[in-house]
Amino acid sequence: MFRKLEAGPRSLxxxxxxxxxxxxxxxxxxRALAVLPVVIFHxxxxxxxxxxVGVDVFFVISGYLISGNILSRMEKGNFRVASFYEHRVRRxxxxxxxxxGVVLLLSCLMDFPPVARETSRVIxxxxxxxxxxYFWATTDYFALPAEQISLLHTWSxxxxxQFYIAFPALIILIGRTKGxxxxxxxxxxxxxxxxxSAVGVLVKPAATFYLLPTRAWELLLGTLxxxxxxxxxDDRRLASAAAIVGIFMIVSSAFFFTPLTPFPGLTALLxxxxxxxxxxxxxxxxxxxSRCLSFAPVRFVGLISYSLYLWHxxxxxxxxxxxxxxxGSKLTDRMVVFGLALCCGALSWxxxxxxxxxQRLVPKRLLLGSTICIACVLAAGATVVxxxxxxxxxxxxxxxxxxxxxxYDPKSQFREGRCFLSATDSLSAxxxxxxxxxxxDKPTDLLxxxxxxxxxxxxxRRVFGxxxxxxxxxxxxxxxxxxxxxxxRACADLIQLARKTVKEDGSIKRVWLxxxxxxxxxxxxxxxxxxxxxxxKRTVAAFETSGVEVIILGPSPEYxxxxxxxxxEGLEKGDSLWAQRALAISPFELDSLMAEYARSNGLRYLxxxxxxxxxxxxxxxxxxxxxxxxxxxxxxxxxxxLIASKLAKHVD
Numbered sequence: 001m002f003r004k005l006e007a008g009p010r011s012l013x014x015x016x017x018x019x020x021x022x023x024x025x026x027x028x029x030x031r032a033l034a035v036l037p038v039v040i041f042h043x044x045x046x047x048x049x050x051x052x053v054g055v056d057v058f059f060v061i062s063g064y065l066i067s068g069n070i071l072s073r074m075e076k077g078n079f080r081v082a083s084f085y086e087h088r089v090r091r092x093x094x095x096x097x098x099x100x101g102v103v104l105l106l107s108c109l110m111d112f113p114p115v116a117r118e119t120s121r122v123i124x125x126x127x128x129x130x131x132x133x134y135f136w137a138t139t140d141y142f143a144l145p146a147e148q149i150s151l152l153h154t155w156s157x158x159x160x161x162q163f164y165i166a167f168p169a170l171i172i173l174i175g176r177t178k179g180x181x182x183x184x185x186x187x188x189x190x191x192x193x194x195x196x197s198a199v200g201v202l203v204k205p206a207a208t209f210y211l212l213p214t215r216a217w218e219l220l221l222g223t224l225x226x227x228x229x230x231x232x233x234d235d236r237r238l239a240s241a242a243a244i245v246g247i248f249m250i251v252s253s254a255f256f257f258t259p260l261t262p263f264p265g266l267t268a269l270l271x272x273x274x275x276x277x278x279x280x281x282x283x284x285x286x287x288x289x290s291r292c293l294s295f296a297p298v299r300f301v302g303l304i305s306y307s308l309y310l311w312h313x314x315x316x317x318x319x320x321x322x323x324x325x326x327x328g329s330k331l332t333d334r335m336v337v338f339g340l341a342l343c344c345g346a347l348s349w350x351x352x353x354x355x356x357x358x359q360r361l362v363p364k365r366l367l368l369g370s371t372i373c374i375a376c377v378l379a380a381g382a383t384v385v386x387x388x389x390x391x392x393x394x395x396x397x398x399x400x401x402x403x404x405x406x407x408y409d410p411k412s413q414f415r416e417g418r419c420f421l422s423a424t425d426s427l428s429a430x431x432x433x434x435x436x437x438x439x440x441d442k443p444t445d446l447l448x449x450x451x452x453x454x455x456x457x458x459x460x461r462r463v464f465g466x467x468x469x470x471x472x473x474x475x476x477x478x479x480x481x482x483x484x485x486x487x488x489r490a491c492a493d494l495i496q497l498a499r500k501t502v503k504e505d506g507s508i509k510r511v512w513l514x515x516x517x518x519x520x521x522x523x524x525x526x527x528x529x530x531x532x533x534x535x536x537k538r539t540v541a542a543f544e545t546s547g548v549e550v551i552i553l554g555p556s557p558e559y560x561x562x563x564x565x566x567x568x569e570g571l572e573k574g575d576s577l578w579a580q581r582a583l584a585i586s587p588f589e590l591d592s593l594m595a596e597y598a599r600s601n602g603l604r605y606l607x608x609x610x611x612x613x614x615x616x617x618x619x620x621x622x623x624x625x626x627x628x629x630x631x632x633x634x635x636x637x638x639x640x641x642l643i644a645s646k647l648a649k650h651v652d
Contacts, residue, residue: 026282027061029293030275031302033247034058037254039312039341042153043334050257053271055156056218056264057250058309060275062160063222070168071226081168086364088164089371092306094356095348096157097374099310100126103150104381110323112403112568113390115148120382122151127375129161136210141422141451141475142410145562145631147320153313155210162212163219183227186220193217194266201265202489205424208264215264218272225280232284243281243289249274260486301342307353308345315341321561399571401625405564408630413458413637414473420454421474427493435471442507446470446548448479448498452556453514455635459644460512470508472498479513481542482535486519502546510651511543514553516633518590533597540603551651554594554607555587556633557618563629567620579620588616611646 034057041051073079100123107119125134132155146152174182194217200208208214224230233239253271261267282290292298301308318324319337327333356362362370385391392400414420419435421427436443445464447453454473461469477491478484481499502508513536540550559566560582570578591609598605612619612628622628622638630636635643 024282025299026290026293027065027279028302029290029295029298030057030061030278031305032298032300033250033293034061034275035305035309036301038309039338041254042313042316043337044330045334048254049259050254050261052259052263053250053253053257053268056268056271057275058156058305059160059215059218060222060272060279063163063219064225064279065222066164067167067223068226070171074171079171081172084168085164086367088161090357090362090367091353092157092161093371093374095307095310095352096126097371097378098348098352099314100151100378101374103314104378104385106318106323107150108381108385108391109394110321111390112395112406112565113392113400114403114406115144116385116390118144118148119150120385122149122154123378123382126151126154126158127379129158131155132158132162132210132212136206139206139210141416142631142634144406147317148562148565150314150317153309159210159212159215160219163216166212166216167219167223183224183229186223186227187229190217190220190224193220194269197268198265201262203424205262218264218268221272221276222279225276225283230280233281234284236285236287239281239285240287240289242277243287246274246277246281247289249277304342304345304349307348308341311344311348312337312341315344395568395572399568402564402571402627403568405627405630405636406562408564408636410455410630410634410636413640414451414454415457415471419457419471419473420451421477421488421490421494423475423488425474425488425490427490427497430472430490430494430497436501442468443470443505444468444507444509446472446498446502446508446511447514448472448495448511449514450477450479450516451475451634452516453479453512453553456512456514456553456640456644458637459635459640459642462641463644463648470501470505472501478515478517478532479539480532480535481539484532484535499542499546502543502548508548510549510551512551512553513539517555517594518586530593530597533594537601537603549651550604552594552598552603552605553647554591554605554609556608556635557612558584558587558633559629560584560632562631563620563627567627580617583616583618588613606647606650608643611643 034054036054037048037051038054039051040048041054045051070079070084073084103119104123107116111119122131122134125131131151135152135155170185171182174185193213193215197208197214197217200214233242250271253274257263257267278289278293281287282293293302315324316337319326319333324337324340327336356367394400395403411417415431415435416422417425417429418431421429445460445468447457447460447469450473454471457469457471457473460471472494474488474491474494476486476488477494478487479495479498481495483492498511502511536552540552543550559579563579566579566582570576588609591607595605595607597603609618619628619642622636622642626636626638628635628639628642
């Protein structure tokens with residue numbers, strides 16, 4: 001039931017890495033402290049916005065236990081690669097396969113073709129232990145939203161599985177006769193990985209988040225503990241203090257980090273070192289922390305943590321897609337999702353994990369044969385979905401055709417990477433020649449802001465003239481001259497370039513400011529945070545000094561899910577009001593606030609909601625069969641043309 005640390009691997013000078021053969025039940029409890037913040041964070045509890053650090057705690061634990069097991073057997077001379085991977089398969093694959101199978105089945109029954117295809121691609125990646133590479137390669141601003149990817153969380157399992165391949169290979173490569181170099185090599189690799197992570201989180205955040213080279217240091221931190229690079233605590237009081245500090249580091253990370261915190265990088269040191277302190281202090285002494293972590297209910301959550309982690313995200317995705325019933329309030333729904341995840345995790349541990357670890361119940365040959373067969377069945381099922389283009393015959397032709405807009409690629413429409421910069425692009429990536437136009441063209445309109453400005457650019461160019469529109473847009477770029485917490489790397493430079501262009505060009509008549517105001521610059525806790533409105537007023541004044549007209553575009557209507565999905569569901573259900581009922585209320589509230597502020601301060605304000613909606617009934621189609629949005633709030637090219645035509649009527 002509990003992980004056993006065998007008479008441990010020995011240090012390089014011959015001393016035992018573990019003082020005796022014993023159960024580390026406190027590590028089971030530490031697993032609980034790792035998995036619970038992740039689950040709570042994912043179900044949407046705002047008080048634990050840094051709960052994602054639980055994954056990093058898992059990495060440290062895994063590095064410690066797996067490295068310790070390998071080093072112990074290597075020292076005894078009984079390490080066998082085949083035996084090691086047999087144990088890994090027993091530990092990981094059965095529960096994983098059940099989740100993959102359930103997700104594939106439900107996807108085939110319920111998901112629209114684009115989502116079913118995406119799910120199948122992820123399943124094939126999961127079977128090859130490369131979902132982290134898959135998500136890295138496919139992650140961009142316009143990818144399917146996370147709430148539609150039921151296996152998104154499997155990236156971390158792929159990172160661990162890749163470590164299980166790399167670390168034994170490193171041990172074998174070094175060889176027992178050169179074991180004295182192991183600590184030095186591990187420390188050097190740790191330092192290199194941490195350094196790459198520290199730099200990468202600033203310039204290549206997606207790669208840094210998903211890939212093993214920038215996560216390896218977290219696992220190797222556990223390896224360094226197993227190697228006894230750090231001396232044991234001789235004093236019980238010192239060990240107890242270290243354990244308390246470690247718990248505080250983990251908990252404070254979970255409470256005070258946010259999704260905007262640069263991560264992993266150096267910030268990940270806080271929870272990882274915290275986990276290392278808890279593990280290391282409990283190795284030499286029974287501390288108050290280790291006793292608390294060994295408390296039976298805490299240990300139980302730790303024991304089921306793998307299955308709980310596997311199940312919680314698919315359950316949450318199914319709930320958000322209305323495949324599970326709602327119980328009236330968000331809090332109740334979250335409690336139900338949490339409880340259901342716990343139940344599924346416990347049942348998976350009891351009925352799948354424990355039996356398959358028993359070599360009498362599941363001998364080696366049966367394990368090997370069944371693993372191959374199950375993997376082949378899952379791969380075949382996923383391949384069928386891909387070959388049949390997502391099984392569109394499950395839906396009416398109209399609904400299936402509408403859902404295909406979920407696969408719309410807006411990169412060329414937004415001129416991504418040229419006139420629309422990513423969150424990590426510097427200003428050097430901006431195509432000044434193509435986006436600012438030639439002065440001889442005498443551009444008249446400058447469009448400045450985030451993706452909610454960029455999605456209008458195609459329509460503006462068609463309506464005002466291809467050479468008349470200057471586009472300066474970027475991810476996380478509210479068009480405000482006062483720096484905002486959410487501003488991307490190049491945003492301030494883009495705004496300065498816009499001011500310079502307006503001042504020096506001479507032909508620009510209008511500056512259009514557009515953004516997802518409620519996400520880019522507004523925080524809603526106890527009412528709207530209105531301080532940014534003053535920043536908006538200052539921005540308008542700064543541009544007006546160059547003699548141009550400044551037009552503020554209000555927020556766009558937003559939906560709780562991608563509009564093509566909602567329209568497809570409505571077509572399938574025969575409910576023409578299905579999408580309208582999914583309209584978010586907050587943009588309407590913000591539109592009223594901004595309109596009133598603009599009136600009272602003499603600012604030019606055009607309401608996109610006013611152009612697109614009447615009594616909260618909003619335009620859903622740009623033209624027959626074509627939705628106005630490709631996701632929950634971004635215009636298709638046809639939608640941009642429609643809205644730009646409406647806005648053009650308000651200017652000379």
